[in-house]
Amino acid sequence: MALTKSDKDFIGSLLNVKKLSDVTRVVLEELIEEKGLVTKEDLKYLPTKDEFYGETLKILKGIEDLKSEKDILSHQVSKHSDRIEDLEKIHPQGKHLAIV
Numbered sequence: 001m002a003l004t005k006s007d008k009d010f011i012g013s014l015l016n017v018k019k020l021s022d023v024t025r026v027v028l029e030e031l032i033e034e035k036g037l038v039t040k041e042d043l044k045y046l047p048t049k050d051e052f053y054g055e056t057l058k059i060l061k062g063i064e065d066l067k068s069e070k071d072i073l074s075h076q077v078s079k080h081s082d083r084i085e086d087l088e089k090i091h092p093q094g095k096h097l098a099i100v
Helices: 006-013 024-033 047-089
Strands: none
Touching: none
């Protein structure tokens, strides 16, 4: 996602830079660390890409398992509902018809 003009203006104001487009990536990183906004020390606590994607994959796998389980259970509920309806037709009000 690209930065909007207001994002660039806000970052520029934080760093006391008039035009953010004039600042290269390296200079921007140096300015951020110099201002103490984010330091390399702060970044060491973040997960690596592999760790992040591994955890994300576990979550997505869990969601996929839940979807499969929901489909199985909804099918079973549908079968049970049909069976109950058939039994109610045979036994209205839950009682056997009396044969006289």
